[in-house]
Amino acid sequence: MIATAESSDPGHAKGIDKSILTLARRYRNREHLRYVAQQACLICGRKPADLHHLGFTQPRALGRKVSDEFAVPLCRGHHRAVHRSRDERAWWRQAGIDLIKVARRLWRQTRGMG
Numbered sequence: 766m767i768a769t770a771e772s773s774d775p776g777h778a779k780g781i782d783k784s785i786l787t788l789a790r791r792y793r794n795r796e797h798l799r800y801v802a803q804q805a806c807l808i809c810g811r812k813p814a815d816l817h818h819l820g821f822t823q824p825r826a827l828g829r830k831v832s833d834e835f836a837v838p839l840c841r842g843h844h845r846a847v848h849r850s851r852d853e854r855a856w857w858r859q860a861g862i863d864l865i866k867v868a869r870r871l872w873r874q875t876r877g878m879g
Contacts, residue, residue, distance in 0.1 A: 791832040797875040798833055804871070806840035807862055814838030817847060819864055821854050834872040837864060 798816055805812050819835040839847065850856040857864050 791830070792834050794833050794875070797872065798836060800875045801836050801838050801871055804838040806843055807837055807864075807867065808843045808860055809840055811840040813840075815841055815844040817844050819853070819868060835865075835868045837868055837871070 802814055802816055803812075804814055806814050815838070816836045817839045818830045818833070819837065820831060847853060847856050
């Protein structure tokens with residue numbers, strides 16, 4: 766349901782109340798990405814790792830990856846496998862990994878918070 770702005774002027778068209786919309790910020794941080802790439806694959810432990818941005822964590826935006834805070838390490842084979850899967854969330858559920866927790870931990874580590 767989309768909230769609309771009320772108007773006392775009957776001739777004035779109702780519109781979207783933009784004050785309630787939230788913007789999904791997409792942070793970029795090269796040092797963080799380098800750090801994540803140095804970690805072992807979350808599935809098999811191989812190094813080096815590719816960076817995988819968790820596509821389901823933020824709304825799609827034309828030509829933009831999700832924020833770097835949602836990057837996790839995967840070896841090349843597992844990275845390809847997750848991209849080939851039709852349902853990324855199901856693929857990760859099957860792997861039994863709490864990705865949001867992992868991504869947040871990695872982000873805090875590079876931000877000096879943990």
